Amino acid sequence: MKFVMASGNLHKAEEIRATLPSDIELILQSELGVDSAEETGGTFVENALIKAKHAASVTGMPAIADDSGLCVEALDGAPGIFSARYAGTGVSDQDNVQKLLTSLEGEDHRDAFFYCVLVCLDHANDPTPLIAEARWPGTITRDQTGDGGFGYDPVFLPEGLSKTAAELSADEKNAVSHRGQALRLLSESLRERYSA
Secondary structure, three states: EEEEEOOOOHHHHHHHHHOOOOOOOEEHHHHHOOOOOOOOOOOHHHHHHHHHHHHHHHHOOEEEEEEEEEEHHHHOOOEHHHHHHHHOOOHHHHHHHHHHHHOOOOOOOEEEEEEEEEEOOEEEOOOOOOOEEEEEEEEEEEOOOOOOOOOOOEEEEEOOOOHHHHHHHHHHHHHHHHHHHHHHHHHHHHHHHHHH
């Protein structure tokens, strides 16, 4: 079965494709010429629904959307839903990481968590979306370590681990991350919905 992924982010797509059931083919909306939806929601769930509805409406295909980000307790949950554009629109991951480290200068309380919500719609007006949510607790390091992953991975030290998310292999990360957890939940729901 084919789904449109309401994203142009290749890194996210790779993580999602690695976990979804093998009979699901995921096509990035950017590959279909679909522009990104404007994320006007106030929560991760709202923004994921906006993205999924937009992709499904334009393509006529079932859609899967992800909205995720980093929430830092000392910053009252920031960058939160603005994680990808924390340092402004069109900025690099490095710009966002640098702003985060600058915002936490002198701060000893560095608890944080990554949060992910995944939404699946059969069609743009689907009244019963599948929604899967998960969080990945950890702390923000003072220095960047590792060159794997993307986004804030070089400064995120997962709870119970001795290396940053950027130092984990793709398989290690998918086994414990917020997106990996949410994907396993969504995969179960997809099997239940589409095997009936």
